Amino acid sequence: MLARYLPVLAWGRSYNRQTLVNDGVAAGIVTIMLIPQSLAYAMLAGLPPEVGLYASILPIIAYAIFGTSRTLAVGPVAVISLMTLAAAGSVAPPGSAEFIAAALVLAFLSGLMLVLMGVLKLGFLANLLSHPVVSGFITASGIIIATSQLKSILGVGASGEAMPELLATLWQNIGTTNLPTVAIGVGSLAFLFWVRKGLKPALMRLGVPARPADLTAKAGPIAAVVASTLAVIAFDLEERGVKVVGEIPQSLPPFTVPLFDPGLWQQLLVPALLLSVIGFVESVSVAQTLAAKRRQRIDPDQELIGLGAANIAASFSGGYPVTGGFARSVVNFDAGAETPAAGAMTAVGIAIAALFLTPLLASLPIATLAATIIVAVLSLVNFAAIRNVWRYSRADFAAMAATILVTLGFGVEPGVVAGVLLSLALLLWRTSRPHxxxxxxxxxxxxxxxxxxxxxxxxxxxxxxxxxxxxxxxxxxxxxxxxxxxxxxxxxxxxxxxxxxxxxxxxxxxxxxxxxxxxxxxxxxxxxxxxxxxxxxxxxxxxxxxxxxxxxxxxxxxxxxxxxxxxxxxxxxxxxxxxxxxxxxxx
Known part of the structure; x- marks a missing residue:
């Protein structure tokens, strides 16, 4: 019974030296990848960059104890960061103390909901969201996120949660474009796109084996971070208008207590529920895909508890809502991770970075982080899926297209609500008129x-x-x-x-x-x-x-x-x- 709710007791019995080595190697690679991503996603969520590091320590350890996936990498992700910005931004200006407090409450409420759903064995509720609707929402969110980061690539001001407002404010401020920022942003984009597509074949032509070449390519963002930071320092680009991350506190995550404000909780209750559902659907999809490759299985109900524990841990350690990330999980899998202990080791690596490496990141250009986000989220944009759904089912395509249009036109929260309602409507329509x-x-x-x-x-x-x-x-x-x-x-x-x-x-x-x-x-x-x-x-x-x-x-x-x-x-x-x-x- 105890192992049912503490999966660590199951895989921990067979843990050995070889597993430790494999987990350690995977943890090292994921840590290198996660540091710039954590900073970038925190800033996408409207939070100080160190919050991304904090959200990548205790939540990962909590999931390692309670989660059932052997290779899922939990932490900040793009879609959840955007949803956090939209939800917390409705009650306070981004970056303010009230905004940070709202993000903590979001994590806490989301964690409570997920744990409660897991205890009540409600994992099946994720099936109410049809795959075309989820795919449409993620595609639209990826487009919005990529568009929102253009302001950092160009060095201009822009705001908005939906495409019309984002494009309008970008156009209004296009005349204030900062050329050094553009050089860094566009250069980082070009390099990262080449790393994603061209570095692995280039390394293999030089005789590097396929797996090391693939893992090296996935660690490419670190090279962009190092090169752009050195360029800012060498050419004093900060004085020429290039925005940088700035000072990041050298510390482990602080102990924080979510603010108990009934009015605030009431305002954030629905956004927290939507965030929980989308986070769980995204996470469990990745976990099931990776588990199937090794003929393993996951327990969706226990996954709810694992993700809930991770979000509660984030709320008490200065973080914000987290879930399983696709890119990091795939890297963790490919690097040979065998157990959730790899995630715990990743948390240790992030903690070391938070203690000793943050001074090195003070001159990191925000444009480079924006380029990292754009390259990461564009992999979520799946136009082929839209075409395939159109060919297969007009009803599913209509639901998918409506979700995309609502998300692009009105923002992520209306998009999630539209997706849920359309999924239910499609289910009811099909059931009411059976073949x-x-x-x-x-x-x-x-x-x-x-x-x-x-x-x-x-x-x-x-x-x-x-x-x-x-x-x-x-x-x-x-x-x-x-x-x-x-x-x-x-x-x-x-x-x-x-x-x-x-x-x-x-x-x-x-x-x-x-x-x-x-x-x-x-x-x-x-x-x-x-x-x-x-x-x-x-x-x-x-x-x-x-x-x-x-x-x-x-x-x-x-x-x-x-x-x-x-x-x-x-x-x-x-x-x-x-x-x-x-x-x-x-x-």
Whole structure:
């Protein structure tokens, strides 16, 4: 029971020297990558840069204790940083003491919600957000984040949470562009894009093995940080208007207590919930993908507790909301991390950097951090997914496109709300109008298929409807209308079979509809039969009066039902009319 809530007790039993070495190597590489990212994402969130370092220490350790993924790297991420800026910015100016206090409260509320959801085993709620909607939201957020960082690349002022405002303020201030800043920003962008795409092939051509070449390329941002910092110092670019990070306190994370202000908590409650849901969906998607590659598994409910513990730890250590990051997790995986201990070692590395290396970062240009963010978030922009969804499902594309447009036009919080509502609306719409097919028997087999897709054997006195969805209050009325419409178009029908092979549940509303269908068909001289009803569904039906009132029979298989009812209709002397699909000799 203890290991259920403390996964560290499970993987810790088999920890050995080789695992320690592998975790240590991965931790070193991720630490190098995480230092500039932590600074950049904190500034994206409107917070002092050291807050990014603080959010990368205790939260990682908390997740290592409570999380189930062996390779997920927890910390500040771009989308959550942008959502933090939007939420905390609604109650205080970015960078102010009140803003920082709001960020701590956001982390605390988010952590409490995640832990509560995990204890109540509500991990399945993440499934309410469809993948196209999540993909659309992340794509739109990536575009907004990249656009918001152009002000730092150009050295101009700009503000806004949505694209129209961002573009308008950028255009208004374009005349104040700082050329040295542009040189550093554009140079860093070009270098980082080349590192991402071209450094690995170049190293491999020089004889470097694939894995070291890949890991070296992923550590490329450190080279940009070092080169641009040296350029600022050597050419005294700060005096020429290049904005730098400035002094960063040399210290471990402070002990902080989230402000208990009922009014503030009420204002941040909904943003914290949205942030929790998006953070969990992003994190669990990465964790499941990486776990599958090693034939491991994660527990979504325990992941909620792990991420909740990480956010609570962030709120008590001067941080802000965190979640599992895609890029860092992939690097952690590729570098050979075997257990969450690699994350704990990364936290130690960040703590050492916070204590001893921050003076070296004082002259780091903000333009370089902006370039780091842009390169990182543009990997989230997936136009291919938009094209694929368009080809596959127009309904999913409509939900995806609406999420993108709302996010771009009005900001991340309206985008999240729109995404949730559209996902639910799409689910309800599909459930309320399930696919149903009239089926017939495939010649020389016992299989029954859609008459509109196959040449099958049918009998005009018998109609079989296969419902490809559970029957609930959402589609109960539709079921009545559909069945009555089918028999109205077929005056020769004497038997109607509901084929239940795809029905996994029937709720009380649908049961009442079935009873109504049974009585209405009886009034029309038609018997209602059921076939291939699943065991759990039959168990529920036995507790109802439907089976006692049923005018027809219940058949184990559709083939038995069809054969028996054809014979019954023959015995009743009801002659079939001409039917182009009828082949009586094969029955």
């Amino acid at each position: 149903a097919a009239i089926v017939g028997r495939v010649p020389n087999t016992e299989h029954f298929r859609n008459v509109d897709r196959h040449d099958v054997i049918t009998d005009p006195r018998i109609v079989t409807i296969r419902i490809d969805e559970s029957l609930t209050y959402l589609n109960a009325r539709w079921l009545e209308e559909h069945v009555l419409e089918v028999v109205a178009d077929r005056p020769e029908v004497r038997h109607l079979i509901l084929m239940g092979s795809a029905i996994n549940a029937i709720d009380a509303s649908a049961l009442e509809s079935l009873e109504a269908i049974n009585h209405r068909l009886a009034d029309a001289g038609i018997k209602l039969h059921l076939s291939e009803v699943k065991g759990p569904v039959m168990d529920r039906l036995r507790a109802s009066r439907l089976l006692g009132d049923l005018t027809g029979r219940i058949f184990l298989s559709q083939d038995n039902a069809f054969a028996a009812l054809v014979s019954s209709a023959d015995d009743e002397g009801v002659e079939p009319r001409d039917d182009p699909w009828l082949a009586r000799g094969l029955i």
